[in-house]
Amino acid sequence: MEKLIITAAICGAEVTKEHNPAVPYTVEECVREAGSAIDAGAAIIHLHVREDDGTPTQDKNRFKLVMDAIHAKYPDVIIQPSTGGAVGMSNDERLQPTELKPEMATLDCGTLNFGGDEIFENTENTIKYFGEKMIERDIKPELEVFDKSMIDMALRLGKKGYIKSPMHFDFVMGVNGGISGTLRDFVFLRGSIPADATYTVAGVGRFEFPLAAAAIIDGGHVRVGFEDNTMLAKGVPAKSNGELVEKVVRLANELGREIASPAEARQILGLKQK
Ligand code: KMH
Numbered sequence: 001m002e003k004l005i006i007t008a009a010i011c012g013a014e015v016t017k018e019h020n021p022a023v024p025y026t027v028e029e030c031v032r033e034a035g036s037a038i039d040a041g042a043a044i045i046h047l048h049v050r051e052d053d054g055t056p057t058q059d060k061n062r063f064k065l066v067m068d069a070i071h072a073k074y075p076d077v078i079i080q081p082s083t084g085g086a087v088g089m090s091n092d093e094r095l096q097p098t099e100l101k102p103e104m105a106t107l108d109c110g111t112l113n114f115g116g117d118e119i120f121e122n123t124e125n126t127i128k129y130f131g132e133k134m135i136e137r138d139i140k141p142e143l144e145v146f147d148k149s150m151i152d153m154a155l156r157l158g159k160k161g162y163i164k165s166p167m168h169f170d171f172v173m174g175v176n177g178g179i180s181g182t183l184r185d186f187v188f189l190r191g192s193i194p195a196d197a198t199y200t201v202a203g204v205g206r207f208e209f210p211l212a213a214a215a216i217i218d219g220g221h222v223r224v225g226f227e228d229n230t231m232l233a234k235g236v237p238a239k240s241n242g243e244l245v246e247k248v249v250r251l252a253n254e255l256g257r258e259i260a261s262p263a264e265a266r267q268i269l270g271l272k273q274k
């Protein structure tokens, strides 16, 4: 079986220090949290950035600052900026980090309810626009799907030339408004992608580790991190993103799956070697 790629989603746009005091806002905190995850075995850092007070931003200069600071200490790691940003941001605001030509970036494949009155808006034209920009900038999209219909959207737009194959999906499961985090729905999603596609699974909250175990067994890949879940176990807050990655590494060891380095992750995902 292919080695396991672990992605750490270290901060997200919604989670705050009130949820867990280790959620990073400043550049130094982002380097600390990315470092803890990389040292534990993460090959990819899925990155959102914040102002020092925690306000989410898609500012290109802030991304550059954080990405350069992480790469200064960890030159090999794959940094995957978010183009989802935070609810309510405009398309061009969200696309700013792609101007830095990262190896990968997320591409969200549909609109969903995002709690309360919030709607995370990704119209068909938005997805096409983001797809075109990523092809133009030679960026491999991680296709974030929060429901089965979003896989169908990606496949349809792939046929029209907006997304290249082989595709790489991220099943984000357990968001209120998206698909559930059950094993039944995991099997449904993973059975709905093309044979040449790869996937990672990001289980939200209590679904994080059960779905990680399912993907480890199935030959898929795993995302963990404060963006999705801040707890190491019920009632036990994680002290760092690294602790969440360490738990995935323990599961992988028990289940006989080796961990991919960033170079091995590049090979699995078809990215150019550095
Ligand atoms: N913060 C969410 C609204 C992504 O990174 O591409 C969107 C999100 C998805 O986190």
Ligand code: ZN
Pocket (backbone or CB within 6 Å): 009, 012, 046, 048, 082, 084, 227
């Ligand atoms: Zn994200």
